[in-house]
Amino acid sequence: MESTHRAPRPAAGGEGAGASRQDDRRSARERLRSRLAGTRRPGDPLTVLAVFGTRPEATKMAPVIQELGRRPSIRVQVAVTAQHRELLDQVLDLFGIRPDFDLDIMRPQQTLTDITTRALRGLEAVLAQARPDLVLVHGDTTTTLAGALAAFYRQVPIGHVEAGLRTYDKYQPFPEEINRRLTDALCDLHFAPTPTARANLLREGIDPAGIFVTGNTAIDALLAVVQRDYRFRRDELARFPSPGRRLVLCEAHRRENWGAPLEEVARALRRLVERNPDVELVYSVHPNPVVADTIRRHLEGVERVALLDPPEYADWANLMARATLLLTDSGGLQEEAPALGLPVLLLRDKTERPEAIAAGTVLQVGPHEEPILREAERLLRDPEAYRRVARARNPFGDGRAARRTADAIEYAFGLRPTPPEPWNPEG
Template sequence: MPIIMPIYGTRPEAIKMAPIVKALEEDEGLDCVVTVTGQHREMLDQVNDLFGIVPAHDLNIIQPRQTLNGVLTRTIQGLDALFDTVMPDAVVVQGDTTTSTAGALAAFNRGIPVVHVEAGLRSFNLFSPFPEEANRKITSQVASLHLAPTTTSRDNLLREAVPAAAISVTGNTVIDALLEVVEKEVPFSDPVLEELAANDRRLVLVTTHRRENQGDAMRGVGRALARLAGAYPDVDFVLPAHRNPVVREAILPAVEGAANVIVTEPLAYGEFTRLIALSDVVLTDSGGVQEEAPGLGKPVLVMRDNTERPEAVVAGTVKLIGTDEERVVSEVSTLLDDPQAYAAMANAVNPYGDGHAAERTVAAIRQLLGLGDRLPDFSS
């Protein structure tokens, strides 16, 4: 029986790989051998627990204040040793993390076919987002099967001379995961959030962590958030604070003492999904949130100057606003004050998936191995 080895190590990867793992495990003709690196430890484990996934192998590479090069080398070394005992017929890597690139390179160097989930995303700026843009481009060079989430991503790959026969448009598995988890209505571990869920006040969800925003830009975001909290005392602003001390030192001093700014620890995926569903506006610099929030009809203001996910910008549910303090205040204020502007974004079509991306993914993998045919491409 062909062995398929999904390899992942961070929370975003785990979320998007979970529907694929479940679909592979349900396929009686494939042996799914889940391997995790532990690039994110606690957050990774939370997602696996939520979806009932028990990894067969755990490299547990995490170290305090680990560097990108450290993650890369420990992952390649760990996988190379694993391949001496378990030689998969294909590995599956997701997206643009250091784990995914290391997994792709380790497999390629052993002659193992690489399946790249969420292939073809491009910001066209090698240093923004960093290191993700470089990671996904490197992975594209060694992949045998490119699973593009959208036709835009497919077209990016075609322009880079990837053969059309090696590309399948699947939709994004984040929508598969989102639709499953949102039905669970996972309770909040923080009682303050349960209180917010019970009231009828408007809520703005704020997340920020990007490396390129750290420093002055992030301090400006903190000041903007403090100004918004003062201008809208009837609105709650929820900030799940990234554990990186550089992030906390930049943004938290500005909002200290603001009664309607609720700072929490990072939320487990199920809780975070519920918080998105409760939100009225999402202000973020995250990549994945740009896909998740539109799936629940939430306007998204993205604190970046470019995005590798332009589909929702074109659709109108996502808007790039950068990190300028005045611009952040102005754009959030517009959505809170102007019902027409709000409705235009909230009612836009989500171009990222229909909840069946995992099915298309497994069918494409089976075709790669000569075991069947693909399903028709996803089209938004």
């Protein structure tokens, strides 16, 4: 058991203060490495098992997996639950990732309990076979929690990419907020995307020795696929925007918006298109029938509205690069769109990414008809208001988050002498 005793520190700036700080850093490093010590023999590669199950997880984990794969000191394996089968496979193909383990748990009308129990049982068997030194999970899905819990039961160290995001409302977003909080409580290494996320973790008593501010790997993935001369895989997307028109994108599907909130979103979008003849709308319609039925009932057949099955990630990213405005309740799109100078209207009342609101890259309107319409038309009709949002500084990353994450893993396991320099949104 670790000792909780700490020697008294000299007064700041007094005699021995520099030595004390060095001792503190050395103690933190040793505390971290002691916690991660396993049965790996010196000289053997560090075995890292990356676990994920949905398209957003795969997108944000892909740069980390690729970076880890370039490190001679690390052997990386991939386990997917396929919580979302088709959407996941799109990203695996795009980034050339071949899973070592594929649980293929997706079933029609699956519940959260179904996903959790099937993923947990499947990952128990994967861990027994893979025998990793570190399990790496991402974000806030049910697969994330199941992966962390399975590793915890086997006393395998756990790393959490995109740790520390919070709304502190357990039902918004649901179930993601609790998935993320429980995962952070189980983890040993926390790769916080921003200083705000780090502060959340510290407030909750997480050991600072295991927290690394990396930036968000979503920006790494985005910058890797957006191209000036990009050729769309789906030919129908290449026509957007039509000559003389401005492209508005929408992607909204979160559980807390099912029912009346999504009805308000759909009504606002219809009014926006009907009142602005130079606007065309592309809605990426989630396959869940609860979402699809609502959106199609309000928007199918409306002039200048295209309802599409979710495009592949690279197609969607390059479509965002052509758009004028994005409306979404997605978490990841709040991070990605600002990197392209694309203003975002957030269709949620609470967000675990307050940095975007503070920076001015995202305007929070909630799933409410009148605020959506009012803010969308303000940005479309007021060039100066639009420029303020489009040119605001992106607080989420610089495209080097995967490198910092891999450096932090090597540092934590004693494979490099120094930690990575933390991501600083202020430059």
